[in-house]
Amino acid sequence: MNTIQTLTKLNQMRLYGMENALRTVLETKAGYSGEELAAYLAESEWNERESRKMNRYLRQAGFRYPASVEEVDFLHPRGLDQRRFTELADCSYLKQREDILLTGLTGTGKSFLASALGHQACTRGWRVRYFSTGKLFEKLQMTRATGAHHKFLRGLERTDLLILDDFGLWPLNHQNRLDLLEIIEDRHGRRSTLIATQIPVSEWHDLIGEKTIADAILDRLVHRAHRIELKGESMRKQKPETTTKTS
Helix, strand or coil: CCHHHHHHHHHHCCCHHHHHHHHHHHHHCCCCCHHHHHHHHHHHHHHHHHHHHHHHHHHHHCCCCCCCHHHCCCCCCCCCCHHHHHHHHCCHHHHCCCCEEEECCCCCCHHHHHHHHHHHHHHCCCCEEEEEHHHHHHHHHHHHHHCCHHHHHHHHHHCCEEEEECCCCCCCCHHHHHHHHHHHHHHCCCCEEEEEECCCHHHHHHHHCCHHHHHHHHHHHCCCCEEEECCCCCHHHCCHHHHHHCC
């Protein structure tokens, strides 16, 4: 079998990493031994598949911003502890199934930080979904009408990191409360949830309403969560050119 046939078969089998690696070997006439060549081809295929998986996870996540932890501003005086944030960026909280509660006034960068942590999780091979909380409730209502509700909830339950941004910007009705409780209950101790909001955690009970439901939700969210409380003025006032990175 000649090399063109080999490359064609690798392509047809969707072994694109091996195909590209073999092309490189042939073009550079690299002097690999048989064992070294096998290892190089296998490593190239592995890296190619991991890259495709990461890009697929990033597309599916639906982030508001194309943020990364390397872009996070630790100089602006907003009370963001660099050491603590860096520890979260290693994604160990996902292994421990722990939650993150991110609060602060508008413009302090909550949405960007949430997106950055989500992006980092995707690069480490974790499945992430990002929602504005109001749009999530709209999606849940739509799936009820189309008969896809349970399938959608199962997808949320299997997601390693669920990011709920802009929590509390819109009043919750009874169905919203029940949906939120079901989502949090399904994920409690099994998957991680990140909530970003302008509302301090101390006000969440009144925000949720219906004491029994609020108690149940907060009991599952607050006690073992990592809390980041941003302070200070909006970053937009000092950096108008980076308004797309603050919320």
